[in-house]
Amino acid sequence: MGTVKCIRSPKDLEKLREEIKSKRKPSKSSVSVCVSTGCVALDASKVKEAFIAELEKQGLKDQVEIKETGCLGFCEQGPRVTIYPEEICYFKVKPEDAPEIVSKSILEKKVVERLLYKDPATGKGVQKLEDIPFYKYQRRLLLENNAKIDPKNIEDYIALGGYSALAKVLFEMTPEQVVEEVKKSKLRGRGGGGFPTGLKWETTRNAPGEPKYVIVNCDEGDPGAFMDRSLMEGNPHSVLEGLIIGAYAIGANEGFVYVREEYPIAVENISTAIRQAEEYGLLGEDIIGSSLSLRVKVHKGAGAFVSGESSALMTAIEGKVGEPRPKYVHTAVKGLWDKPSLLNNVKTWASIPLIVLKGAEWFRSIGTQGNSGTMIFSLVGKVNNTGLVEVPMGITLRDLIFKIGGGIRDGKKFKAVQIGGPSGGFIPEQHLDIPVDYDELVKVGSMMGSGGMVVMDEDTCMVDVARYFVDFLLEESCGKCIPCREGLRVLSSILSDICAGKGKSEDIQTTEEIAETMREALLCALGRTAANPVLTSLKYFRDEWEQHIIEKRCPANVCKALIDFYINPEKCQACLLCLKECPAGAIQGDKDQVHWIDQEKCIKCGTCYEICNFQAVKKLSGEPIPPPPKGMKPIRKLKGEN
Amino acid sequence: MKKVITLQIDDKEVKAEEGITILEAAQHAGVEIPTLCWYEGLEPYGACRFCSVEIEKRGRAQVVASCCYPAEEGLKVKTRSPKIVKIRKIIIELAATSAGEDVSSKMRALASEYNADLSRFRSKAPLSPTKCILCGLCVRRCIEANWESAIGFIGRGIYRCIALFPEKAGLCSTCSYCRDVCPTGRTCSTFGPRPPFPRVDDVLAGRK
Numbered sequence: 001m002g003t004v005k006c007i008r009s010p011k012d013l014e015k016l017r018e019e020i021k022s023k024r025k026p027s028k029s030s031v032s033v034c035v036s037t038g039c040v041a042l043d044a045s046k047v048k049e050a051f052i053a054e055l056e057k058q059g060l061k062d063q064v065e066i067k068e069t070g071c072l073g074f075c076e077q078g079p080r081v082t083i084y085p086e087e088i089c090y091f092k093v094k095p096e097d098a099p100e101i102v103s104k105s106i107l108e109k110k111v112v113e114r115l116l117y118k119d120p121a122t123g124k125g126v127q128k129l130e131d132i133p134f135y136k137y138q139r140r141l142l143l144e145n146n147a148k149i150d151p152k153n154i155e156d157y158i159a160l161g162g163y164s165a166l167a168k169v170l171f172e173m174t175p176e177q178v179v180e181e182v183k184k185s186k187l188r189g190r191g192g193g194g195f196p197t198g199l200k201w202e203t204t205r206n207a208p209g210e211p212k213y214v215i216v217n218c219d220e221g222d223p224g225a226f227m228d229r230s231l232m233e234g235n236p237h238s239v240l241e242g243l244i245i246g247a248y249a250i251g252a253n254e255g256f257v258y259v260r261e262e263y264p265i266a267v268e269n270i271s272t273a274i275r276q277a278e279e280y281g282l283l284g285e286d287i288i289g290s291s292l293s294l295r296v297k298v299h300k301g302a303g304a305f306v307s308g309e310s311s312a313l314m315t316a317i318e319g320k321v322g323e324p325r326p327k328y329v330h331t332a333v334k335g336l337w338d339k340p341s342l343l344n345n346v347k348t349w350a351s352i353p354l355i356v357l358k359g360a361e362w363f364r365s366i367g368t369q370g371n372s373g374t375m376i377f378s379l380v381g382k383v384n385n386t387g388l389v390e391v392p393m394g395i396t397l398r399d400l401i402f403k404i405g406g407g408i409r410d411g412k413k414f415k416a417v418q419i420g421g422p423s424g425g426f427i428p429e430q431h432l433d434i435p436v437d438y439d440e441l442v443k444v445g446s447m448m449g450s451g452g453m454v455v456m457d458e459d460t461c462m463v464d465v466a467r468y469f470v471d472f473l474l475e476e477s478c479g480k481c482i483p484c485r486e487g488l489r490v491l492s493s494i495l496s497d498i499c500a501g502k503g504k505s506e507d508i509q510t511t512e513e514i515a516e517t518m519r520e521a522l523l524c525a526l527g528r529t530a531a532n533p534v535l536t537s538l539k540y541f542r543d544e545w546e547q548h549i550i551e552k553r554c555p556a557n558v559c560k561a562l563i564d565f566y567i568n569p570e571k572c573q574a575c576l577l578c579l580k581e582c583p584a585g586a587i588q589g590d591k592d593q594v595h596w597i598d599q600e601k602c603i604k605c606g607t608c609y610e611i612c613n614f615q616a617v618k619k620l621s622g623e624p625i626p627p628p629p630k631g632m633k634p635i636r637k638l639k640g641e642n
Numbered sequence: 643m644k645k646v647i648t649l650q651i652d653d654k655e656v657k658a659e660e661g662i663t664i665l666e667a668a669q670h671a672g673v674e675i676p677t678l679c680w681y682e683g684l685e686p687y688g689a690c691r692f693c694s695v696e697i698e699k700r701g702r703a704q705v706v707a708s709c710c711y712p713a714e715e716g717l718k719v720k721t722r723s724p725k726i727v728k729i730r731k732i733i734i735e736l737a738a739t740s741a742g743e744d745v746s747s748k749m750r751a752l753a754s755e756y757n758a759d760l761s762r763f764r765s766k767a768p769l770s771p772t773k774c775i776l777c778g779l780c781v782r783r784c785i786e787a788n789w790e791s792a793i794g795f796i797g798r799g800i801y802r803c804i805a806l807f808p809e810k811a812g813l814c815s816t817c818s819y820c821r822d823v824c825p826t827g828r829t830c831s832t833f834g835p836r837p838p839f840p841r842v843d844d845v846l847a848g849r850k
């Protein structure tokens with residue numbers, strides 16, 4: 001700890017920053033290990049232990065620092081370890097790799113080739129993060145510091161310039177100027193709606209009523225999304241600094257950080273950050289010696305997806321069941337306990353210090369007109385590279401999926417991408433060149449939402465996947481509104497009938513009628529967007545619906561009731577594998593005899609399809625199954641064998 | 643004195659006190675807007691969406707629930723546009739899904755007014771439909787009558803249902819206000835895979 005601890009003036013802050021920096025030698029080696037949820041799930045803690053043990057063993061404990069840092073987004077390649085100052089990034093590191101990395105990279109300053117990320121295009125190992133294709137096209141404003149900071153150590157954040165935006169705001173700007181700057185930056189809310197942030201701040205500032213509140217929305221109920229979690233885990237002070245600036249701008253003395261209960265590391269790190277900021281005089285009474293006071297509490301939320309909606313979230317903080325309120329009054333005017341409340345998403349808050357320090361002009365220079373700054377997506381599904389990506393607004397979907405995501409897995413064809421979480425619409429190939437921004441996505445029937453992005457390939461059935469999301473929302477809607485609750489119930493039932501081959505010709509029209517009613521008439525955005533997957537599936541893939549309903553076939557070979565498994569006698573090598581593994585005992589045949597499937601017994605579990613080494617098992621849909629061979633038929637050997 | 647504002651409801655100039663809802667303004671002006679979850683004197687709830695109307699504000703059209711939306715100066719409201727009629731038809735058909743065959747006469751009348759087919763989605767209904775449409779009137783009435791809720795919602799999504807909280811039900815024998823407000827004619831409990839509480843029906847019936 002520095003000699004200055006309780007910061008009473010901007011000078012104190014600068015002095016402390018200098019002290020921290022002078023204590024740290026930039027040439028000192030350090031090992032940074034990601035300890036975010038993704039990497040920890042892949043045993044990053046054991047990797048860290050192994051490094052500690054190895055450094056001890058080699059007598060390097062005092063020369064080399066071990067840093068626990070946040071997520072860099074390429075989680076499928078975890079655990080990630082970076083060696084500084086050379087900035088060598090290793091992926092998929094195992095505990096047993098620690099001795100080699102310490103001896104080679106730290107002592108001899110050499111690179112351990114085999115642990116580098118291999119560029120699939122060139123086959124070569126890549127040492128620096130920014131040269132990996134996954135990172136090359138990103139613009140990491142918010143996530144950049146995740147790898148450099150130990151989120152549990154406020155001094156790391158301060159060393160990199162942290163809290164200087166707060167000092168600037170408190171001592172060089174009036175609250176009105178702060179609001180004006182945020183307005184000028186054209187920042188739009190990253191929680192999904194894209195509401196202009198500056199405007200919301202102004203409304204809250206001007207709304208009558210005391211006290212006012214500032215609130216962080218880290219509910220992130222969207223399955224598969226983890227951008228807010230990563231920021232909260234990896235760089236909690238950036239969110240907190242934004243929040244304090246917001247409190248100054250609108251005149252609030254109380255703040256809440258709403259974090260979902262399932263995010264224990266995020267809860268822990270933001271709680272630690274709050275405590276440390278208080279110790280350092282950056283939060284609490286007379287912040288940095290100014291007249292601003294702010295108390296921030298962490299609220300652990302346990303609600304459904306819908307609890308992330310602004311009024312539901314505030315109801316939950318009040319201690320009631322988190323359901324959207326029916327009032328047509330913005331929470332900026334009447335929010336928490338009916339007082340003006342400024343709620344922003346984690347990413348929105350974290351953008352604020354950057355805007356204050358570097359200016360609205362600079363922020364607007366990133367992205368497109370009307371959509372400035374960056375957005376973080378969680379890219380998942382059938383792409384080669386999955387993970388968190390931060391890109392400037394306006395990047396095309398094609399670049400995102402093919403350059404950063406590395407294209408579709410296994411050389412398959414792209415079919416659709418769903419953006420915006422469970423109620424986002426599916427976007428087909430023909431719209432891949434649209435720029436990713438709030439307005440363009442809505443035009444094609446989708447939305448920015450929370451930034452979830454699921455890529456689907458030719459093996460995805462668009463009816464089945466629409467059914468999946470309806471079923472998800474069915475349980476996540478609060479159930480209050482009749483058209484939402486009953487609409488989803490009926491849609492789910494219609495869709496499962498269609499997937500089961502029981503679709504009727506009028507189903508498409510019924511689906512459209514219900515979906516339209518939901519979109520128009522519902523109370524909250526969950527209900528109003530819930531039919532997006534269904535509507536876009538119908539809009540862009542109507543032929544697939546018709547094939548299911550009229551021809552009773554599933555062109556993607558997904559819907560179990562509409563497909564049959566069949567063994568191609570030309571390819572079968574009579575290896576007995578499927579025959580032994582079939583749980584229903586449906587496979588007939590013998591050694592050296594072509595196998596065939598008894599359709600009466602087949603339960604369509606797909607085991608044979610998965611395990612056949614010769615791709616002899618086929619899925620058929622809407623075509624007759626060739627009859628089984630009469631009696632036993634000897635196999636034909638593969639070409640090239642005798 | 644409250645400010646008086648002027649708005650347009652179905653081509654009719656209507657004057658209203660600031661702070662009331664579109665629904666109330668319409669009622670004062672003699673324009674009828676049908677409702678399912680609204681009841682005079684109880685807090686508006688916005689759940690059935692049956693009172694939906696189209697409004698035009700700064701040139702933009704929007705569908706809102708009139709029982710919750712405030713009457714605003716210069717607002718143009720259409721209470722029976724083709725779009726609204728279509729929405730109401732679907733809503734009453736959807737409401738009938740879980741309500742079962744034995745729907746109330748009020749719902750039956752509304753259905754014939756809007757040409758709705760109450761059995762349209764019957765095959766999609768839960769296994770044991772009840773009459774309850776989860777309008778929440780009973781819950782609000784209970785809070786109002788007793789300061790505390792002996793009945794409330796449990797579960798979410800399609801598992802939402804009305805339950806009686808037995809430890810708070812001491813007053814039920816003398817009160818039963820909730821039964822007077824239920825639009826389906828009888829306070830009743832509902833389906834759902836997890837009814838850990840006794841059925842309101844049974845409890846009320848037992849006390850008669």
Ligand SMILES: Cc1cc2nc3c(=O)[nH]c(=O)nc-3n(C[C@H](O)[C@H](O)[C@H](O)COP(=O)(O)O)c2cc1C
Pocket residue numbers: 188189190191192193194195197217218219220221222305306307308309310311343344345346348349450524525526
């Ligand atoms: C069903 C539903 C879920 C939502 N979930 C979240 C969420 O998890 N995180 C979030 O920041 N916003 C969520 N929102 C958006 C919030 O209502 C609100 O608009 C947002 O937090 C405001 O912050 P922003 O202006 O920074 O975007 C959700 C909205 C709806 C309708």
Ligand code: SF4
Pocket residue numbers: 306323324476477478479480481482484485522523524525526527528
């Ligand atoms: S639209 Fe759906 S999720 Fe939203 S308040 Fe109504 S029932 Fe709840």
Ligand code: SF4
Pocket residue numbers: 773774775776777778779780781804823824825826828829830831
């Ligand atoms: S029991 Fe009756 S009053 Fe209560 S929610 Fe159900 S329909 Fe409404």
Ligand code: FES
Pocket residue numbers: 676677678679680687688689690691692693694707708709710
């Ligand atoms: S009466 Fe307005 S929503 Fe039910």
